[in-house]
Amino acid sequence: MSEPLELNGAMEVPKIALRGVKKAFGPKVVLDGVDLDVKRGESVVIIGGSGTGKSVLLKSILGILQPDSGTISIDGEDTTHIGGRDRERVMRKFGMLFQGAALFDSLPVWENVAFGLIQGQGVGRREARERAIATLAAVGLGPDVAELSPAELSGGMQKRVGLARAVCTNPEIIFFDEPTTGLDPIMADVINDLIVKCVKNLGATALSITHDMASARKIADRIAMLYKGKLIWVGPVSEIDNSGNPYVDQFIHGRAEGPIQMQIKAF
Amino acid sequence: MNFLSGIGRATLTFLEAAGRLALFTLTALSHCVRPPFYLRHIGRQMVEIGYYSLPVVGLTAVFTGMVLALQSYSGFSRFSAESAIATVVVLSITRELGPVLAGLMVAGRIGAAMAAELGTMRVTEQVDALTTLATNPYKYLVAPRLIAGTTMLPILVLIADIIGVFGGYLVSVYRLGFNPSSYINNTWQYLEFMDVVSGLVKAAAFGFVISLMGCYHGYHSRGGAQGVGAATTNAVVSSSILILVLNYLLTGIFFS
Ligand SMILES: Nc1ncnc2c1ncn2[C@@H]1O[C@H](COP(=O)(O)OP(=O)(O)O)[C@@H](O)[C@H]1O
Ligand SMILES: [Mg+2]
Numbered sequence: 001m002s003e004p005l006e007l008n009g010a011m012e013v014p015k016i017a018l019r020g021v022k023k024a025f026g027p028k029v030v031l032d033g034v035d036l037d038v039k040r041g042e043s044v045v046i047i048g049g050s051g052t053g054k055s056v057l058l059k060s061i062l063g064i065l066q067p068d069s070g071t072i073s074i075d076g077e078d079t080t081h082i083g084g085r086d087r088e089r090v091m092r093k094f095g096m097l098f099q100g101a102a103l104f105d106s107l108p109v110w111e112n113v114a115f116g117l118i119q120g121q122g123v124g125r126r127e128a129r130e131r132a133i134a135t136l137a138a139v140g141l142g143p144d145v146a147e148l149s150p151a152e153l154s155g156g157m158q159k160r161v162g163l164a165r166a167v168c169t170n171p172e173i174i175f176f177d178e179p180t181t182g183l184d185p186i187m188a189d190v191i192n193d194l195i196v197k198c199v200k201n202l203g204a205t206a207l208s209i210t211h212d213m214a215s216a217r218k219i220a221d222r223i224a225m226l227y228k229g230k231l232i233w234v235g236p237v238s239e240i241d242n243s244g245n246p247y248v249d250q251f252i253h254g255r256a257e258g259p260i261q262m263q264i265k266a267f
Numbered sequence: 268m269n270f271l272s273g274i275g276r277a278t279l280t281f282l283e284a285a286g287r288l289a290l291f292t293l294t295a296l297s298h299c300v301r302p303p304f305y306l307r308h309i310g311r312q313m314v315e316i317g318y319y320s321l322p323v324v325g326l327t328a329v330f331t332g333m334v335l336a337l338q339s340y341s342g343f344s345r346f347s348a349e350s351a352i353a354t355v356v357v358l359s360i361t362r363e364l365g366p367v368l369a370g371l372m373v374a375g376r377i378g379a380a381m382a383a384e385l386g387t388m389r390v391t392e393q394v395d396a397l398t399t400l401a402t403n404p405y406k407y408l409v410a411p412r413l414i415a416g417t418t419m420l421p422i423l424v425l426i427a428d429i430i431g432v433f434g435g436y437l438v439s440v441y442r443l444g445f446n447p448s449s450y451i452n453n454t455w456q457y458l459e460f461m462d463v464v465s466g467l468v469k470a471a472a473f474g475f476v477i478s479l480m481g482c483y484h485g486y487h488s489r490g491g492a493q494g495v496g497a498a499t500t501n502a503v504v505s506s507s508i509l510i511l512v513l514n515y516l517l518t519g520i521f522f523s
Pocket of ligand 1: 025030048049050051052053054055056057
């Protein structure tokens with residue numbers, strides 16, 4: 001049914017569309033007019049230094065934070081100010097892997113993974129449990145992990161459970177907030193592979209944020225760089241090394257010298 | 268100028284906090300009465316609040332009853348009014364001490380636990396995670412606690428009333444040498460239905476306030492472990508003060 005749209009890429013409604021999104025906390029401007037389109041099935045990675053507002057941007061799209069101005073559209077529907085049942089309906093399209101995994105520590109692992117099925121979609125507990133265990137297997141965790149409490153897991157395992165929870169409901173759009181931060185390089189690569197695999201299998205659209213360039217190169221189709229509240233560069237991952245943008249160059253090579261001056265002092 | 272702007276800022280901060288609390292309360296209440304209901308969670312909270320608070324509330328009640336009997340004996344014997352002891356014990360407990368002391372004990376136990384749990388969920392982004400899983404945190408976290416607090420405290424207080432009166436009976440009979448059956452008679456003689464009911468209504472109000480403060484401060488906590496600690500303190504202090512103020516207001520309504 002959607003074939004005609006796909007033939008004509010220019011006409012396709014973007015999965016996520018941001019227009020002039022601004023967000024400030026008190027006097028501190030975090031987002032200062034962000035514009036971005038994410039097409040269906042595309043994987044976009046936003047890079048940027050710590051504290052540049054990457055998480056704030058994700059939370060604005062998710063509706064956890066309200067932008068001060070600008071619009072956010074999901075599948076062409078303006079979701080900037082919706083609430084209640086409409087918000088929940090849009091939320092069902094989303095899966096989210098939080099920076100700290102954010103697993104519910106009062107629930108065993110399998111209930112964490114099955115949470116969206118049980119509470120969000122009203123799937124029975126028995127069936128939800130089976131699907132949760134299957135999803136855990138997909139991220140390389142055995143059924144013995146299912147009964148453990150999240151506090152008993154290592155950081156890498158928590159991230160995997162968080163990933164399983166994010167994909168268990170077969171969401172159309174998945175968000176990853178620093179999926180590899182705090183993991184050793186090998187585990188980080190395992191997570192990257194899992195993300196690529198899960199997104200491919202679901203045919204989902206993915207929006208990730210990271211400051212880990214190895215991860216960005218692996219999971220991105222396109223990369224966008226956030227600096228001082230704006231996306232200063234957006235382009236395909238193949239062009240990241242020849243962006244011609246001194247900010248991007250400094251960031252991907254991790255140099256202390258360059259146009260980006262780290263604010264050592266909190267102002 | 269500075270002085271005036273200071274007053275203005277304090278007023279604005281206060282109004283903002285009051286508005287936020289009012290909004291929180293209304294939102295939470297609206298989720299208490301609209302489906303879906305998380306019965307499993309309501310049940311778990313009821314057990315947590317009602318059952319596990321029994322020992323501490325029971326101990327408080329029995330010692331309060333005992334000390335009431337002892338104190339009123341040493342006072343009343345000066346003008347040979349020892350027969351009033353049973354009445355003093357049962358009226359003090361059912362009207363005032365049962366609900367207030369149980370409320371304060373539960374505020375320390377449950378209010379603190381709620382604030383710490385919700386606060387930790389907030390700062391570790393578990394509350395945000397709930398939202399992204401299409402589950403409303405008010406409905407899933409706050410409403411079950413409000414419902415359980417409001418319904419369980421009256422039951423706790425009813426039990427505390429009985430245990431407290433029993434404590435007074437123990438001291439009067441075994442220490443002060445009263446006749447058991449006349450003590451029990453005196454207990455019933457001047458007790459009115461309204462004495463007990465007013466205490467239970469107070470208990471329901473206190474239970475609501477305890478859960479509300481625990482959830483409110485936990486839900487709005489920020490800034491890591493320190494923020495959670497502050498939320499816990501604020502929950503206990505504010506619910507204790509509100510219990511004392513509410514107790515005065517409700518007593519005024521019932522008995523004037
Ligand atoms: N709820 C909030 N209240 C006030 N300030 C916030 C809030 N959330 C984030 N910020 C501020 O916004 C800035 C960007 O934060 P964040 O998006 O978490 O950065 P990052 O790019 O590392 O994910 C930070 O300086 C942070 O202090
Ligand atoms: Mg972040």
